Amino acid sequence: MEIFIQQTINAVSLGGTYALLALGLAIIFSIMGMINFAHGELMTITGYTLMYCGIAGFPFIIAAPIAITIAILAALIMERVAFRPVRNSSGATMLVTSFAVAVILQTLFQNLISPRSQAVILPDMLAQSIHFGGLSIGINQILSISITLTILVILNWFLRKTILGMAMRAAAEDFSVARLMGARANAVIAGAFAISGALAGVAGVLWVAQRASVDPLMGFIPVLKAFIAAILGGLGSLTGAVAGGFALGFIEIYLAAYLPDHIQPYREALALGIVIFLLLLRPHGLVPAFNVGREKV
């Protein structure tokens, strides 16, 4: 039972990070129809910023907000420089463009920083854990879970109560109508990228806080998983992205905890296999997006 609770806490923590990433992807997808492959590189940029801040001697409490701000700026620059020219193109065009941006950035990290993994200086406090009966809960897990939940609450408030948030939700349902109603395309899209950059930044900080290192491909694999989570939840649905992120976190952690040893090498394949099987049952995801199947004929 204690092991189960321990694993559940791990699952919430990992799932929360996937949820933040998937949410960032879903916001962009719902508004632009774009699958942003370079989302992971925003996470990597966050990691490198933390590393440099650590080297410069900044305390983590200051380094983290700086890193997240850099991620937001990077997302805005990415949108302005790389994605605006293909904004009205097909989904495939936008996807390939972002894939190219991701690969270029990864290669630049390898050349300009290092192809190898770099250590990030973290406060000792993060590595400690609280003992609670027979449980030991890491400080960084507590932080990760509480930060994830806080972010989700704030984002929910933002999307429901602020003008820009409402414009973004309207744009997610039908961008052309939202534009006719006066939502400004550039503001909405820049807003979406800023939010997705912030989410990638937070996810990056949480990721680094658990691993204390950063490498050029740091963001690539978690974002791949987040894509899968977004599909599992229902592509374009924000609630679905969060649900899918947590679901994938649970599937992965429980498989890691309870699979027999000789099947462990196939763990990752099995986790994704389960997701694909779930998609067979629910092709539009766990929480389908509003406009699925509503195309006007």
Add this chain to the structure above:
Amino acid sequence: MTARTWIGTGGYVVFLIAAALIAASIGGSIERTLVVFFISLIAVLGMGVYSGNSGILSFGHLAFMGIAAYLSGILTMPVAMKKVTLAHAPTFLANAHLDFFSATVVTVLFVMAVALVVGVVISRLDGSSATITTLGLLVIVHGIIIGAREITRGSQSFFGVPRWTDITVAASCAVLAIVVARVFKDSVFGLKLRASRDDQLAAGAMGVNVRRQRLISWVLSAGLVAIAGVLIGHFLGAFSVKKFYFVDTFALLAMLIVGGMATVSGALAGAVLITLVSEFLRRIEGGVDILGYQTPQLFGTTQIGIGLIILLVMYKKSGGLLDRLELDEIVLPKLLKDRVATAARRSSPPVVPDGLLEAREITKAFDGLLALDKVSLALKSGEIVGLIGPNGSGKTTLLNVLSGMLPATAGTALIDGKDMTPLPAYRLASMGVSRTFQNIRLFGSMSVRQNVLVSALDKWPSSSTRSADAMVDLALETMKLESVAETQASTLSYGDQRRVEVARALALNPRFLFLDEPAAGMNREETDALMDDLKGLREQFGMGILIVDHDLPLIMRLCDRVVVLNEGHVIAEGEPQSVQKNPKVIEAYLGRKGSRQVAGTLTE
């Protein structure tokens, strides 16, 4: 396949063979480069068979290539070698030893079987979801190859595969791949799949089973890519699982995208361009000496180069360098008439049996909103029924339910007494229900003739392509579209596009035809001309027509019967004259106050 296409394909083949001969005579690194080029080309053509025709990008094809390389390697590796490299392999694999050809056949069939299983899931998903699932496939197969250490040596190098791929083998397979890809694109399967790429909903309404078409092309494309996998394995002799992951996926996708993924020429152009650029960049990667200045060693120059090429092409020409045209279509435009006139020109359509379509108490709710509330209606062969009502009264929703594009919340739709409510649109199309769309939904990138051919081919293969061609001719002639038959549909004028919609619906040879605002946006003359044509349809084809339009004079002159919908209810039904005078109808159109005035003028 037209004569022009065959000449074009022949051109590619000559190009490939010439390149192979030149490279073989030079030998050395040029020959090796060309072998790799041929293998990449096969893989790209394979990917194009699926992605190009369906419009859905795939990251998963490298997984098939990987499976093929490992499996064929295990099959052809000498038994003695396997005792060393794969000491723990299961007996049946450890003792297997096949020649190159048999191993290739076994491998390709195995990969196609795997693709069939995976494809059942992927073909159910739309666009972006399908793409990401293929990404999942790549990660899954990568994980399995690393996990299955007994037969793959995990993440270590897999070696001992006989190096049997030479330039002759690679070139012959490339020729095979290019012919298969080109023939597939213009085949019935390719045509239907491309229709679904341009407009999935309309393709369904014209009888295309989109999932099945996607599955067929997915399996075929996996087979082609498997050949590339066998070849690369037997070319390298030793490889590791990294060969079949993101780096190579990126390079192959670049080849597919840069040339233009919709065409075979695009795949060829992309493969040539990216191979040339990569070769060049690979040489300067280690640093070169330019006028005494030593450039620094740059890691991943090729990656950045390919990335920049992709960005440049996507910004300037997002459909790829060659976009949607095959080279033969550019080079040989009018040299050869595209089609020989069909011998069996038809003057009358094949006879269809009389029938009855009934809607019984159809209800459709969108969340809380009742768009249709127990609507009943009947349509007999040879009858023209008008469906009118104010905006938002549920006319189009009714057509959508009856043509299978929306599921009904309650109620049944019957054809000749048989329940057809749960059937998807493509099945209804085969049962004789055809329609046009209010907001034109043509297959934009295809010619007018191809648009119409898609629905005419619904009865293929039980009826020949020749009779489909004859049906197309008849439909084009009926709608007076012969002169624009070879024009790309999206470039036509609005009125002509509406006519193509009708022609395309006719080519299904329907028993019941739904026309959703066929005259919308037309001027008086165009409307009158259209009306004459529509009247002719009944005499010539004998089908029942259900027509929605806001042009009341048109409806009144054309229809035998008129059904009036208001807020999801049928409020009146009968002959045009009686409906016109019905106070409820007048009220629905003009409001209560207006209706009293009109009633006053009518009784005077």
